[in-house]
Amino acid sequence: MPGKIIKMEDSRVRALESLARDQMKTFQEVADEAFAALLKKHGVPIDLKDALRRSVRGTGKSQSRAVRKKKPASKRKAA
Secondary structure (H helix, E strand, O other): OOOOOOOOOHHHHHHHHHHHHHOOOOHHHHHHHHHHHHHHHOOOOOOHHHHHHHHHHHHHHHHHHHHHHHHHHHHHHHO
16 A cells, blocks of 8 residues: 655644544544545545446436436327
């Protein structure tokens, strides 16, 4: 796993360490959870599996919308 150095304020580091202890997790687990939440908030896929899942959902939505729009119009003509 590649390593990165992140500069943070001491108060934030202490808060994260405290949170990790309270949840019986490592600092790394808490940091991974925080970064995953940030990526999710901004709509960025976390990994390849997530990117593929979003890709499939995107194509399915556009197809289902097209079908939904056509059905009411055909029902109106038949009535």
